[in-house]
Amino acid sequence: MSEGNGAPADWVNPLRDRRDKRMPxxxxxxxxxxxxxxxxxxxxxxxxxxxxxxxxxxxxxxxxxxxxxxxxxxxxxxxxxxxxxxxxxxxxxxxxxxxxxxxxxxxxxxxxxxxxxxxxxxxxxxxxxxxxxxxxxxxxxxxxxxxxxxxxxxxxxxxxxxxxxxxxxxxxxxxxKPFGHDLASAEALNATVNSVFPESSVFRIDHYLGKETVQNILALRFANEMFEPIWNAHYVDHVQITMAEDIGLGGRAGYYDGIGAARDVIQNHLLQLLALTAMEEPVSFHPSELQAEKIKVLSATRLVEPLDQNTSRGQYAMGWQGGQKVVGLLDEEGFSKTSTTETFAAITLDVDTRRWAGVPFYLRTGKRLGRRVTEIALVFKRAPHLPFDTTMTEELGKNALVIRVQPDEGITLRFGSKVPGNSMAVRDVNMDFSYGSAFAEASPEAYERLILDVLLGEPSLFPVNEEVELAWKILDPALQNWASHGSPDPYESGTWGPESAFEMLHRSGREWRRP
Known part of the structure; x- marks a missing residue:
C-alpha cells in the first residue's frame, strides 16, 4: 500500500517526523x-x-x-x-x-x-x-x-x-527543597502532594541538577569510551564529593537553624551527584530510565559504620575569611548561644554494587570553608608497580579526575609527568577543560533549564518521591546519631572543617582534597 503521495505506507518522511535534537x-x-x-x-x-x-x-x-x-x-x-x-x-x-x-x-x-x-x-x-x-x-x-x-x-x-x-x-x-526533615516527614509530604497532584505532575526542584556541568557527567561517562573501562572499583580508590561555601549564615537563622548542613545539602544535592556518578548506563535518556538507574544506586547506598568514626559534623567559630575577621555561628544574628545546628557535615558511604564494592564515597559540605567550590573527584589507585626510585616520585600523588561543578565549571585530569631536566623526577600536572573557554555560548542558569523543563513536562532532572525517600533512609541514621552526641565540633572560619573530618579519612590512609 502507499500513501497519497505515492510513498509506501511504512515510509517516514525524515524532514517531517525527525526533529533536530540540537534545536531548542x-x-x-x-x-x-x-x-x-x-x-x-x-x-x-x-x-x-x-x-x-x-x-x-x-x-x-x-x-x-x-x-x-x-x-x-x-x-x-x-x-x-x-x-x-x-x-x-x-x-x-x-x-x-x-x-x-x-x-x-x-x-x-x-x-x-x-x-x-x-x-x-x-x-x-x-x-x-x-x-x-x-x-x-x-x-x-x-x-x-x-x-x-x-x-x-x-x-x-x-x-x-x-x-x-x-x-x-x-x-x-x-x-x-527541603523535601521534609527526615524519612517520616518526607513520606507524609509526598502523600499530601500526591493526594492532589499525580507524581507525573510533581516537579521537585534541585537546582544543582540544572547545572550544565552536572548534566555533563552523563556526557563524560556515556559518550566517551576512554572513561568507562576505569570507572569502577578495579581502578578507583575512592570518590570525594564536596560542596564548600565561604559565606556565613548571618540573617538566615529563620531558615537554617535546626536544619543544618546535612539536611540542607547532603540529602538532596550531594546524594544526587553521587547517584549520577555511580549509576549504570541507562537504556536511554528517557526520564523513567534515568530515574530507574538513580533509584538502583540509592537503594544500594548505605552509611559506613561505626558512625562515630565515619561521619563528622562541625560548627564554624570565629576566624578570618577573605582578609576579614568574622564571627562564629553562635554570634550570628538570630542564632541561639546554645545552638547545636551543624554548619559542616561529612559522611562515608558504601555503594554495594559490583561496580563500586569496596570504594568509599566521601561527601562533605560546609559554610565558612576555605573557598567556594563544588566538585566531584574520582581518585584512582596507585600503579601496582613503579619502576622509579622513591626520590623520583616523592612529589607524585594519585591520579584524579575532577568534575568542577562551580564556580569554574569544567574538568581537570591530574596525572604524573616527568619534570624537564637531566634527572628522572615525576610530579603531578593538570590537564584542564573549561566551559568558559571551550564554548562561545554562556551556560544558562540552572533555573532557566528547570523552569523550561517544567513547562515542557520534561521530568528527567527532577527527583521522584522514591529518590527523596531513599536519600532520607541513607541520611537518617547519621542525623539520629548526631542528635545523641551533644554539640558539633568547632572549626575556625576560613579552614576546611573540624579535625574529626580529617581523622575520618586518615584512619584509612586517605586525605581530603584541598581545592
Missing part, C-alpha cells in the same frame, strides 16, 4: 503562578530566569506570570517588582521589546494560603488569561514557600479545581 524546544501556551513571590528566591532567581527564557525565545508570546502574596499590589505594582528583579539579576541583556511583550501577561492576586476567596480570585484570573491570552488552561504552580505551607496550598488548589486536568490541559506543581 519552545514551551507551548501556559502560565506560571508563583506563591511566595515577595521572597529572595523569586526575586533573585525565578523572575530573572523567566525573563531570560523569554529573551532567548523559549516562551510563547502569550505566556503569563501570576504573583500571589499578601501585599496590596495592583498588576502594575507587581510588574515594577519583576522589572527591578530582572534589571538587577537577569543573565541576558535587557531588551525593551521583550519586556513589553512579557509584561502584558503579568497579573497579581492578593491573599493568604488559608483564604478561600483569594483562591477563587486566582481561579478567575487564570480563566480570564486562558480566554484573553490563550494560555490554554495550562498552569504551573511554583511553591516558593516554606514546606509547612505546602499542604494548605495544595488543598486550596484542589478545592478551587486548579489542580484538575480537563480536556488534555495540564496543571503542575513545583516544590522547592
Amino acid at each position: 524546544r519552545i514551551a507551548g501556551p501556559c502560565s506560571v503562578v508563583i506563591f511566595g513571590v515577595t521572597g529572595d528566591l523569586a526575586r533573585k532567581k525565578l523572575m530573572p530566569a523567566i525573563y531570560d527564557l523569554a529573551n532567548r525565545g523559549l516562551l510563547p508570546p502569550t505566556f503569563a506570570l501570576v504573583g500571589f502574596a499578601r501585599r496590596d499590589w495592583a498588576d502594575e505594582d507587581f510588574a515594577e517588582v519583576v522589572y527591578d528583579a530582572v534589571k538587577t539579576h537577569a543573565r541576558t541583556p535587557f531588551r525593551q521589546e521583550v519586556w513589553d511583550r512579557l509584561a502584558e501577561g503579568f497579573r497579581f492576586v492578593q491573599g493568604t494560603f488559608d483564604d478561600d476567596e483569594a483562591f477563587v480570585r486566582l481561579s478567575e484570573t487564570l480563566h480570564k488569561l486562558d480566554e484573553e491570552r490563550g494560555t490554554g488552561g495550562n498552569h504551573a504552580f511554583y511553591l516558593s514557600i516554606p514546606p509547612n505551607a505546602f499542604p494548605a496550598v495544595c488543598e486550596q488548589l484542589s478545592k478551587s479545581g486548579l489542580a484538575d486536568n480537563p480536556d488534555g490541559r495540564w496543571s503542575r506543581v513545583v516544590i522547592e
Whole structure:
C-alpha cells in the first residue's frame, strides 16, 4: 500500500517526523503562578530566569506570570517588582521589546494560603488569561514557600479545581527543597502532594541538577569510551564529593537553624551527584530510565559504620575569611548561644554494587570553608608497580579526575609527568577543560533549564518521591546519631572543617582534597 503521495505506507518522511535534537524546544501556551513571590528566591532567581527564557525565545508570546502574596499590589505594582528583579539579576541583556511583550501577561492576586476567596480570585484570573491570552488552561504552580505551607496550598488548589486536568490541559506543581526533615516527614509530604497532584505532575526542584556541568557527567561517562573501562572499583580508590561555601549564615537563622548542613545539602544535592556518578548506563535518556538507574544506586547506598568514626559534623567559630575577621555561628544574628545546628557535615558511604564494592564515597559540605567550590573527584589507585626510585616520585600523588561543578565549571585530569631536566623526577600536572573557554555560548542558569523543563513536562532532572525517600533512609541514621552526641565540633572560619573530618579519612590512609 502507499500513501497519497505515492510513498509506501511504512515510509517516514525524515524532514517531517525527525526533529533536530540540537534545536531548542519552545514551551507551548501556559502560565506560571508563583506563591511566595515577595521572597529572595523569586526575586533573585525565578523572575530573572523567566525573563531570560523569554529573551532567548523559549516562551510563547502569550505566556503569563501570576504573583500571589499578601501585599496590596495592583498588576502594575507587581510588574515594577519583576522589572527591578530582572534589571538587577537577569543573565541576558535587557531588551525593551521583550519586556513589553512579557509584561502584558503579568497579573497579581492578593491573599493568604488559608483564604478561600483569594483562591477563587486566582481561579478567575487564570480563566480570564486562558480566554484573553490563550494560555490554554495550562498552569504551573511554583511553591516558593516554606514546606509547612505546602499542604494548605495544595488543598486550596484542589478545592478551587486548579489542580484538575480537563480536556488534555495540564496543571503542575513545583516544590522547592527541603523535601521534609527526615524519612517520616518526607513520606507524609509526598502523600499530601500526591493526594492532589499525580507524581507525573510533581516537579521537585534541585537546582544543582540544572547545572550544565552536572548534566555533563552523563556526557563524560556515556559518550566517551576512554572513561568507562576505569570507572569502577578495579581502578578507583575512592570518590570525594564536596560542596564548600565561604559565606556565613548571618540573617538566615529563620531558615537554617535546626536544619543544618546535612539536611540542607547532603540529602538532596550531594546524594544526587553521587547517584549520577555511580549509576549504570541507562537504556536511554528517557526520564523513567534515568530515574530507574538513580533509584538502583540509592537503594544500594548505605552509611559506613561505626558512625562515630565515619561521619563528622562541625560548627564554624570565629576566624578570618577573605582578609576579614568574622564571627562564629553562635554570634550570628538570630542564632541561639546554645545552638547545636551543624554548619559542616561529612559522611562515608558504601555503594554495594559490583561496580563500586569496596570504594568509599566521601561527601562533605560546609559554610565558612576555605573557598567556594563544588566538585566531584574520582581518585584512582596507585600503579601496582613503579619502576622509579622513591626520590623520583616523592612529589607524585594519585591520579584524579575532577568534575568542577562551580564556580569554574569544567574538568581537570591530574596525572604524573616527568619534570624537564637531566634527572628522572615525576610530579603531578593538570590537564584542564573549561566551559568558559571551550564554548562561545554562556551556560544558562540552572533555573532557566528547570523552569523550561517544567513547562515542557520534561521530568528527567527532577527527583521522584522514591529518590527523596531513599536519600532520607541513607541520611537518617547519621542525623539520629548526631542528635545523641551533644554539640558539633568547632572549626575556625576560613579552614576546611573540624579535625574529626580529617581523622575520618586518615584512619584509612586517605586525605581530603584541598581545592
